[in-house]
Amino acid sequence: MALSEREQQVLRDLESQLHQEDPGLADTMDSRTTGPLRLSPRHIGAGVALVLVGMSLVVGGVVVRNSVISILLGVVGFGMAVWGVTLALTRVEAGGGPGSSRRPSRRSSFMDRQSQRWDRRRGSQG
Structure with a gap:
């Protein structure tokens, strides 16, 4: 449902008031809404690996007969x-992840x- 002109004006007024009163919060909210967030394949792969290692440690803790080592392996495995x-499940900006801060600047200068x-x-044509 589209907003009426009056509602759009109220939203613009609220946004400008937020920028005046708390520019830090306004910038944070702008940065969250400007770029799409996506799941990183690198994060998914590392996360799955950590889950597998963690579950292996939990199973290893069940197999070990010593109660202290068993508890320790279970806690560490669960934590991993x-x-x-x-x-x-960590989402990253669509522009890239860590270490790719140089690439967007080249793209923007190219663009x-x-x-x-x-x-x-x-x-020249006109």
Whole structure:
């Protein structure tokens, strides 16, 4: 359902008021809504590996006859499995993950150059 003009104006007023009162929160909210978040295949693979290792430790803890070692292996294995699930479900920005901070700048400069070329062509034709 589309918003009426009055509702759109109220939302714009609220947004500008938020930017004035708490610019940090407004920037955080803008960054969360501007880029799509996706699951990272690297995180999913590492998470699955951690879950498998964690479950192996839990099974190993059941097999061990010593109660202290058994409890310790069970707790460590469970912790690794939880960490693996958390890692697998971590969402990253669609632009890339850690270590790819250089790539978007090259893409943006490439896109900027293409945009400038396009503008020059459009300006010379008109």
